[in-house]
Amino acid sequence: MNPPSPAPAAGPAWALRCRGLHRHLGQGEGRVHVLKGVSFEAERGQVYAIVGPSGCGKSTLLYLLGLLDRPDEGEIEINGRRMSNHDDAARTAARGEHIGFVFQFHFLMLEFTALENVMMPMRKLGRLSPAAMRERAHALLDSVGLGAKTHRLGTQLSGGEQQRVAIARALANQPAILLADEPTGNLDVRNSNLVFDLLTRLAKDNGQAVVLVTHNPEIAQRCDVTRPMRDGLFV
Amino acid sequence: MTSPNLRIAYRFLTAKKRAMVMSLSCTVLGVGLFIVTQATTSGFERFFTKTILGINGAIRIEDKIQDTMRSMAAAGGGDSHFGRRDGVKYIEGIEEPQALMAAVREFANVRGVSAVVRGNVQLQSAFKAEDAQVFGIRLEDHVRVSDLAEQVTNGSLEDFRNSPTGALVGRVLADRLQLGVGDSLVISARGASRRVQVAAIYETGYREVDKTNVYLHQPEARSLLKRPSGATFLQISLHDPARAPQDAARLEQVLRHSVKPWQEREKTWLAVFRALRISTMITVSVFTLIASLAMFNTLAMIVLEKTKDIAILRSMGYERRDVTRIFLWQAGIVLAVGAVAGALLGAMVTWLVSQVPLPINGIFKTDRFIVTWDVSHYAGAVLTAVVMVMVASLIPARRAARLEPGDIVRGTAQ
Numbered sequence: 351m352n353p354p355s356p357a358p359a360a361g362p363a364w365a366l367r368c369r370g371l372h373r374h375l376g377q378g379e380g381r382v383h384v385l386k387g388v389s390f391e392a393e394r395g396q397v398y399a400i401v402g403p404s405g406c407g408k409s410t411l412l413y414l415l416g417l418l419d420r421p422d423e424g425e426i427e428i429n430g431r432r433m434s435n436h437d438d439a440a441r442t443a444a445r446g447e448h449i450g451f452v453f454q455f456h457f458l459m460l461e462f463t464a465l466e467n468v469m470m471p472m473r474k475l476g477r478l479s480p481a482a483m484r485e486r487a488h489a490l491l492d493s494v495g496l497g498a499k500t501h502r503l504g505t506q507l508s509g510g511e512q513q514r515v516a517i518a519r520a521l522a523n524q525p526a527i528l529l530a531d532e533p534t535g536n537l538d539v540r541n542s543n544l545v546f547d548l549l550t551r552l553a554k555d556n557g558q559a560v561v562l563v564t565h566n567p568e569i570a571q572r573c574d575v576t577r578p579m580r581d582g583l584f585v
Numbered sequence: 586m587t588s589p590n591l592r593i594a595y596r597f598l599t600a601k602k603r604a605m606v607m608s609l610s611c612t613v614l615g616v617g618l619f620i621v622t623q624a625t626t627s628g629f630e631r632f633f634t635k636t637i638l639g640i641n642g643a644i645r646i647e648d649k650i651q652d653t654m655r656s657m658a659a660a661g662g663g664d665s666h667f668g669r670r671d672g673v674k675y676i677e678g679i680e681e682p683q684a685l686m687a688a689v690r691e692f693a694n695v696r697g698v699s700a701v702v703r704g705n706v707q708l709q710s711a712f713k714a715e716d717a718q719v720f721g722i723r724l725e726d727h728v729r730v731s732d733l734a735e736q737v738t739n740g741s742l743e744d745f746r747n748s749p750t751g752a753l754v755g756r757v758l759a760d761r762l763q764l765g766v767g768d769s770l771v772i773s774a775r776g777a778s779r780r781v782q783v784a785a786i787y788e789t790g791y792r793e794v795d796k797t798n799v800y801l802h803q804p805e806a807r808s809l810l811k812r813p814s815g816a817t818f819l820q821i822s823l824h825d826p827a828r829a830p831q832d833a834a835r836l837e838q839v840l841r842h843s844v845k846p847w848q849e850r851e852k853t854w855l856a857v858f859r860a861l862r863i864s865t866m867i868t869v870s871v872f873t874l875i876a877s878l879a880m881f882n883t884l885a886m887i888v889l890e891k892t893k894d895i896a897i898l899r900s901m902g903y904e905r906r907d908v909t910r911i912f913l914w915q916a917g918i919v920l921a922v923g924a925v926a927g928a929l930l931g932a933m934v935t936w937l938v939s940q941v942p943l944p945i946n947g948i949f950k951t952d953r954f955i956v957t958w959d960v961s962h963y964a965g966a967v968l969t970a971v972v973m974v975m976v977a978s979l980i981p982a983r984r985a986a987r988l989e990p991g992d993i994v995r996g997t998a999q
């Protein structure tokens with residue numbers, strides 16, 4: 351009935367869209383065409399799984415979507431805004447405001463407690479009062495099952511615990527998009543289910559788009575959309 | 586609310602305690618030693634300045650400037666009172682001291698002016714003879730342009746004031762002639778000689794003065810030197826002796842006489858002090874340089890170790906300039922602690938040094954190490970440290986900021 355409107359609040363609201371992404375890595379002889387024109391979109395309130403063999407370019411794609419890296423070619427839109435050719439400052443601001451990222455290998459700033467790690471993005475964004483930040487960080491850590499370990503330093507947490515803190519931290523600023531690179535990779539079955547349930551619940555409750563890379567077929571199967579990837583392209 | 590960057594800086598820094606302590610101790614030493622050396626070298630310099638101002642005043646006027654080439658020719662080449670220096674021609678001495686003094690007193694910065702008649706003499710005590718110089722002064726005028734009142738060590742200025750044939754004799758000269766207060770001696774010049782009494786013995790600490798200068802009342806000196814009028818020079822004291830060169834230049838222009846500020850008169854010694862101060866400053870700056878190198882090293886190490894943290898921070902929305910600030914804050918923390926501790930160390934050592942017995946006599950007299958307490962030394966020390974350490978920190982800080990988060994997470998950051 352209504353014509354499509356560009357107003358950000360209306361429509362199916364692609365939280366994330368990319369078109370024809372190309373990325374080469376390495377130099378000279380070792381230069382590899384890793385992403386060969388990847389297109390992808392993620393809708394609010396949906397959970398996406400990217401699956402595929404090791405080395406097919408999943409992490410590379412996720413870094414591009416998280417604005418941590420620049421594509422050689424192609425476009426990326428975050429909340430309807432084209433980000434791929436913005437300057438560093440705009441991309442950094444978008445990361446802080448709209449994107450939560452969970453890295454594959456390194457998770458926490460180890461000199462800081464779990465609570466401080468979770469508060470870190472909030473402090474930069476500066477929208478909440480310190481007391482409110484603290485409260486929210488506690489709540490997030492509770493929801494990943496670490497309510498009792500908020501004051502442990504990163505070094506005093508196991509790999510799985512660190513990963514859960516990293517998820518809590520990625521959610522700190524209520525980003526529209528949550529990108530997670532094998533977030534359950536280091537977790538036992540009970541904890542991976544816990545984390546996965548948490549991510550899906552958040553996506554539904556807060557209308558977040560969740561994109562996760564996973565090797566776990568069970569997890570992939572429980573996502574709303576599964577995108578298999580091979581050799582730099584979705585199949 | 587403290588800035589998140591400062592918080593992060595603090596944690597990064599304290600995670601590398603040993604490197605931090607190294608930079609910190611060098612900063613403390615650099616700041617502290619800078620203060621101590623400035624306090625001592627400028628202490629001696631100021632004391633020397635006070636001594637020579639107390640003897641010779643801030644400005645001396647002598648020798649009239651010959652006005653034109655024609656008047657030079659008219660004066661003729663045979664006149665012994667006629668000299669030529671630096672292309673300017675002078676007539677020795679001051680012909681009308683009263684008029685000149687009145688003109689000098691018009692200057693706002695002038696505190697006092699005294700006309701002096703000087704001449705070479707021979708002194709003869711019961712024991713032996715010595716060459717010397719007499720200075721004929723009006724005591725009232727001269728105490729306003731010198732520290733004569735404080736320099737008297739034996740007898741009193743009152744005794745000198747009240748005895749028309751009294752003499753003020755320097756400590757070294759008195760010792761050589763074995764003269765005490767009340768002893769009499771014979772002064773001879775140009776064939777004439779007069780008997781005077783030692784009214785008081787003074788000591789400036791400047792050996793050249795203490796072994797040659799004898800002060801007489803002006804009438805006595807005039808008849809001894811056969812100089813019924815005029816003066817050899819005018820000695821001037823200023824409210825602000827630092828402005829002497831400017832005042833001297835003005836005076837020379839207005840009075841058409843040769844006018845010398847103390848800075849020019851004592852430039853040899855002042856140059857020695859300046860060289861000393863600069864050389865100690867350079868020596869001591871080595872510590873600050875080491876502090877800045879240590880800081881550079883510490884930060885470069887932290888940047889290497891924390892590249893992943895930098896990537897995490899950047900992924901959370903921390904900007905490049907936040908990263909720069911995080912590293913500069915680390916230098917800032919070391920500097921803040923180092924400056925305070927260094928200033929305390931400097932003050933403490935300065936005080937200890939001031940208690941060290943050190944008898945010096947020659948260009949001034951003291952029995953202790955002389956120090957000055959001057960905030961500018963503290964400011965200078967801190968400023969030097971801040972500039973050097975900050976400049977050194979800028980390099981690793983900017984390097985950290987330039988790191989691309991994508992490169993770091995892929996592990997290709999170099």
Ligand SMILES: Nc1ncnc2c1ncn2[C@@H]1O[C@H](COP(=O)(O)OP(=O)(O)O)[C@@H](O)[C@H]1O
Nearest residue numbers: 375376382384404405406407408409410995997
């Ligand atoms: N710096 C690099 N230089 C060259 N090739 C690289 C570099 N980094 C990664 N690659 C290659 O890019 C491909 C994709 O890597 P990645 O995205 O990490 O795969 P995935 O996450 O799917 O396992 C791999 O084949 C890897 O070898």
Ligand SMILES: [Mg+2]
Nearest residue numbers: 408409454531
């Ligand atoms: Mg990967």
